[in-house]
Amino acid sequence: MNPAEDYIYKAPEPFNHIMMDLHVFISSNFPDAVLKYKWSLPFYYLKGNIMFCYINFRKKYVDLGLAYGSELSNKHNKLVAGEGRKRMRSLRYFSMDDMDNKVLLETLIELQNLRLNR
Template sequence: MNPAEKYILDSPEPFRSILVYLKTLIEQEVPNTALLYKWNLPFYYIGKKQPFCYLNHTKGYVDMVFWHGAHLTQYKNHLISDGRKHMKSLRYYTLEEVDEKIVVEILKEAYAVKDKKYYK
């Protein structure tokens, strides 16, 4: 088992269930992903070179953070920046809060904008 999978499976509930579900959605919807362990977090890369998103549980919730989140235009009211200029995240406290339709649509949009650069 790689360290990223270990992070997910060793997470306490309810985080484990949320992380496993998000992992499944990412792997179903985003082609050519590689689950790596970077910065002590499960991090998805496109083709092992291009950062796409990462998963994190902290302070009572799970964050699904999109590397190019500044370029996302759908469901802005669901995306959280927490002072980050470039990255945006979906935040979940319970598995029941995860709306598969929204996650899938944001994953598709994030994949479509993955090659854009962020300039301020």
């Protein structure tokens, strides 16, 4: 197992379940996204070196960080800036019930198009 997968699987409950679902979702829907371990976090990259998103757990939630998320439309009003971030936005999951696959897929497709067409 690589360090990125290790981070996901060894996270405390209930975060590891949320992160595993996100990992499976991203891997299934974006098969070209490559999982790497960068800045001590699981990061997904497009075309080898284009930052896409990362998974992190905090004290109370899982953070799906979106590179250049500030440029997304936020049509579902779910993106969070937080912590003085200028470009990064995230989708936050406090429990499995917070996961909305439609919002997740539409957000990641928009992000993929943004990142690949820069």
